[in-house]
Amino acid sequence: MSKRTPVEVGSPRPSLMWFRQDLRLADNPALADAAARGPVLLLYVLDTTDPWAPGGAGRWWLERSLVKLKGRIEALGGHLVLLRGDPMLILPALCQEHGIASVHWNRCYEPHAVARDTELKAVLAVGGVEVHSHPGNVIREPWTLKTGSGGPYKVFSPFWRALGPLGPKGAIEPAPDVLVSPEHPRGEALADWSLYRGRPDWAAGFGADWTPGEDGARAQLDRYVLGAHGGYGDQRNLPAVEGTSRLSPHLHWGEISVRTVWEAVTRAGGAHGEAYLRELGWRDFSTHLLFHWPNLPQANWRDTFDRVAWRQDQDALAAWQGGRTGYPIVDAGMRQLWQTGWMHNRVRMICASFLIKHLLQDWRAGQAWFWDTLVDADLANNSASWQWVAGSGADAAPYFRIFNPVTQGEKFDPEGAYVRRWVPELSRLEANVIHQPWTALPSALARAGVRLGTDYPLPIVDHKAARARALDAFAVLKGSSGEGVEG
Numbered sequence: 001m002s003k004r005t006p007v008e009v010g011s012p013r014p015s016l017m018w019f020r021q022d023l024r025l026a027d028n029p030a031l032a033d034a035a036a037r038g039p040v041l042l043l044y045v046l047d048t049t050d051p052w053a054p055g056g057a058g059r060w061w062l063e064r065s066l067v068k069l070k071g072r073i074e075a076l077g078g079h080l081v082l083l084r085g086d087p088m089l090i091l092p093a094l095c096q097e098h099g100i101a102s103v104h105w106n107r108c109y110e111p112h113a114v115a116r117d118t119e120l121k122a123v124l125a126v127g128g129v130e131v132h133s134h135p136g137n138v139i140r141e142p143w144t145l146k147t148g149s150g151g152p153y154k155v156f157s158p159f160w161r162a163l164g165p166l167g168p169k170g171a172i173e174p175a176p177d178v179l180v181s182p183e184h185p186r187g188e189a190l191a192d193w194s195l196y197r198g199r200p201d202w203a204a205g206f207g208a209d210w211t212p213g214e215d216g217a218r219a220q221l222d223r224y225v226l227g228a229h230g231g232y233g234d235q236r237n238l239p240a241v242e243g244t245s246r247l248s249p250h251l252h253w254g255e256i257s258v259r260t261v262w263e264a265v266t267r268a269g270g271a272h273g274e275a276y277l278r279e280l281g282w283r284d285f286s287t288h289l290l291f292h293w294p295n296l297p298q299a300n301w302r303d304t305f306d307r308v309a310w311r312q313d314q315d316a317l318a319a320w321q322g323g324r325t326g327y328p329i330v331d332a333g334m335r336q337l338w339q340t341g342w343m344h345n346r347v348r349m350i351c352a353s354f355l356i357k358h359l360l361q362d363w364r365a366g367q368a369w370f371w372d373t374l375v376d377a378d379l380a381n382n383s384a385s386w387q388w389v390a391g392s393g394a395d396a397a398p399y400f401r402i403f404n405p406v407t408q409g410e411k412f413d414p415e416g417a418y419v420r421r422w423v424p425e426l427s428r429l430e431a432n433v434i435h436q437p438w439t440a441l442p443s444a445l446a447r448a449g450v451r452l453g454t455d456y457p458l459p460i461v462d463h464k465a466a467r468a469r470a471l472d473a474f475a476v477l478k479g480s481s482g483e484g485v486e487g
């Protein structure tokens with residue numbers, strides 16, 4: 001059903017702006033281009049054909065972000081149309097029905113999006129519709145950076161040496177002052193999508209930690225630049241401290257442009273500016289890898305890892321997911337993830353390493369869990385990071401590096417503050433045993449009110465034995481990976 005505003009004879013044909021991972025009005029090149037041409041039909045499609053549709057936490061975020069986007073658009077006089085289905089069918093039909101002259105989007109780099117957009121471009125062209133796609137989500141697009149021999153990068157350092165000095169291209173564009181929507185379909189109600197089904201024990205607390213939407217992203221950037229940025233290089237590895245920007249979900253959903261973040265951090269300067277920009281560089285590197293190796297989410301980047309005999313242990317996987325492994329730093333991380341939809345980067349590495357190496361579970365099992373539970377779940381970052389920890393990825397950690405969860409905890413959470421926060425049953429233990437409660441004297445456990453095996457589990461694997469088992473399983477890789485490759 002259409003809500004029609006009669007188009008005057010001789011008035012320009014409208015354009016169509018298709019929002020995807022760019023849920024913002026400021027510094028949105030596709031929107032700026034579309035809006036400059038006159039009336040613009042503003043569209044978001046819940047793509048039901050995407051094999052990597054957002055998981056539960058992602059849908060929680062998306063729902064709220066769309067509410068905010070809709071509100072901002074309406075405040076400028078426009079209207080956001082929401083439709084669910086196959087964009088390959090929806091966009092051509094809309095263009096025909098509403099006499100659309102041009103379609104605008106910011107490019108995405110996931111394999112499904114690349115294939116879909118390429119095909120859609122051709123279909124729309126046949127129908128006489130111009131397509132203008134723009135770079136809006138990365139510092140530099142994946143095909144623009146090449147090694148000396150002309151191929152894609154496989155190693156981060158040379159990639160960063162090429163990317164860092166370039167930085168983002170062009171100037172930041174303000175949000176349009178006004179948005180004029182032409183005749184448009186009524187669209188669907190966001191509530192009917194049931195994006196977040198509200199499992200009673202889950203996501204209830206996310207709202208305390210996060211403010212999805214463009215304003216929330218900007219406020220978070222300002223908070224970071226004025227606060228944690230000053231100590232980023234020193235504190236970014238300490239999970240008990242809010243020492244990082246927590247911008248990852250905002251960047252994933254494109255509620256703020258990476259160009260805006262880059263510019264704000266560069267302007268803030270300070271001793272740690274470069275360290276922060278490097279992390280943005282890792283984000284681009286993951287996108288670069290995904291674009292050039294579209295199998296990254298499902299296949300070992302180093303196929304020698306196909307030889308590893310992973311264990312199938314549902315009980316071990318469930319203990320890891322539920323934060324009940326008996327290793328406090330791992331359990332704290334997994335509980336932070338469950339309760340807030342986010343986990344500190346250092347702890348992500350520890351938890352991922354524990355699942356892959358101590359429990360010998362295929363990295364894809366962990367990747368799937370993170371996909372469902374992270375508010376910043378991002379196909380490029382998640383897949384590249386899991387493969388990095390496994391050792392199967394590009395420029396990855398060597399397969400034989402096995403984090404000791406006790407020493408990692410002691411090094412990065414020396415007072416045990418992070419563990420105390422997320423594993424409250426251990427909160428009264430002394431710092432010298434909090435990362436290995438099984439070594440505490442019975443009197444110390446009694447004083448802290450901890451009955452091991454009852455209030456808190458004993459370790460589900462012994463570190464030394466698990467390490468030996470992993471090295472044994474990885475013996476098939478000897479000489480084949482983990483020694484680094486040239487970029």
Ligand SMILES: Cc1cc2nc3c(=O)[nH]c(=O)nc-3n(C[C@H](O)[C@H](O)[C@H](O)COP(=O)(O)OP(=O)(O)OC[C@H]3O[C@@H](n4cnc5c(N)ncnc54)[C@H](O)[C@@H]3O)c2cc1C
Pocket residue numbers: 236244245246247248249251252279280282283284286343344345346348349352370374376377378379381382383385386389
């Ligand atoms: C197993 C594992 C899975 C991960 N899955 C994701 C994911 O799905 N989505 C995601 O955005 N990040 C992922 N990361 C990377 C990293 O943990 C998060 O980006 C970071 O913790 C987000 O917090 P922040 O915004 O405070 O980061 P900051 O330290 O403030 O960094 C700024 C930004 O740089 C980017 N960034 C930082 N570290 C990395 C990195 N190692 N790789 C790529 N980009 C990075 C993020 O966009 C981040 O917002 C994963 C890491 C691991 C080890």
